Amino acid sequence: MNISEVARETGLPAKTIRYYEEIGLIKPLRDTNGYRLFRVSDVHKLAFLGRSRALGFSIEDCRRLLALYEDQCRASADVKALAEEHLAQIDGKIAQLRSMQATLRELVEECAGDRRPDCPILRDLAKE
Amino acid sequence: MNISEVARETGLPAKTIRYYEEIGLIKPLRDTNGYRLFRVSDVHKLAFLGRSRALGFSIEDCRRLLALYEDQCRASADVKALAEEHLAQIDGKIAQLRSMQATLRELVEECAGDRRPDCPILRDLAKE
DNA sequence: ATGGGGGTTCCCGTTGCTGGAGGGTCAAGC
DNA sequence: GCTTGACCCTCCAGCAACGGGAACCCCCAT
Incomplete structure (x- = not known):
């Protein structure tokens, strides 16, 4: 999946998605041409982030929430x-x-x- | 009046007062040594700004409010x-x-x- | 070959300050 | 006269969470 499709699915602007990668919230793969390549799990995380942000959590809180979400032993x-x-x-x-x-x-x-x-x-x- | 005295009287940090001068909200005089020299009217304006900000007005709104305040024909x-x-x-x-x-x-x-x-x-x- | 619609990076701007570096000034005490 | 400490100054960087735009690459259809 490329960025515009992910943007459509998650409702997040492409700019925001790139920003989230920049600050390490997601780590999409890269295609041979340099394009970002999003897995289903990336899209899932982005949706999670979008909802967390919509509830007013700060980016740092979102980072912690995501970590807790991924930690099965939380x-x-x-x-x-x-x-x-x-x-x-x-x-x-x-x-x-x-x-x-x-x-x-x-x-x-x-x-x-x-x-x-x-x-x-x-x-x-x-x-x- | 120098800046720390004005800060005490208005409750605004000196940094903020300098910032307000920088963006043209106030125009204090200058002493021969380069120190800002505040008139009573400057202090009055700063207090006005402080209260406007406390009510949540943006800086640009504050600028407009101050202009209206100064305009006797408003x-x-x-x-x-x-x-x-x-x-x-x-x-x-x-x-x-x-x-x-x-x-x-x-x-x-x-x-x-x-x-x-x-x-x-x-x-x-x-x-x- | 050319045009259009993707994608990429990089850098500046936003709001309203705050912190700090690096340096000049002033008043008091010795 | 010298030092010390408390002032003052300007300039620069940074915060949150992106958004806008430039300059450039890539792919596909005509």
Whole structure:
């Protein structure tokens, strides 16, 4: 399988697939002409990576997840720990965004949004 | 005022202040020895930037907000539009994070987290 | 032979800084 | 006058996770 076919199957851009090879996440074979040659297992790994990334795991986390996936002797506790840590970070980010959202919503509601220069949003940003 | 004093007052790292000058957000004076010399208005702008950034506005948005702030003839509608657009992006990000959070929470709950290799998290990431 | 649609590498740009190297400046103490 | 330490300066590299584009190779059909 060549790269564009793999891209179609996994939904990942070819650029991303090349990048994943560059950083050692996959190691496709090479054809005599220099083209990458993907095995089914490579495609499988790429799909795994795509789903891990879609859940917001960092590349380094994905690397660890992939290693655990390939290790038949893994302990599910290790996977769970990784996922829980990531979940905690997501929780934190959501909290932060919600705080911004709340503040902004208030300010936007207070703002007349007309031609006059007076604006509670700017006033808040400039306060003190 | 020199940079470390401004850093203390605004809560921004000196590096960040230099960076903001580099990209043209502020234009402090220079002392004869080459040191930056900050006016009260510079400090004020930096505080404004700090609060805008804390609300999640991008640097370019901050630049626009600052321009609106300085423009006595601005229309509050312009500020409101900017804020609403940003708010919409925050809403989108929260939605995305919540979807990740929901999926991850489910998977984490299903996972035994013991020494056995069987793991629903990995199974989900590898599915199909 | 030529054209079009693959593939390849390499390098720069993104966002918003942060860290560090290498060097000038200033105020205090001896 | 000299040193020491705490400032300040500029410039360069790097982070995450790619994306865009140049310059070039390869293969197949007409």
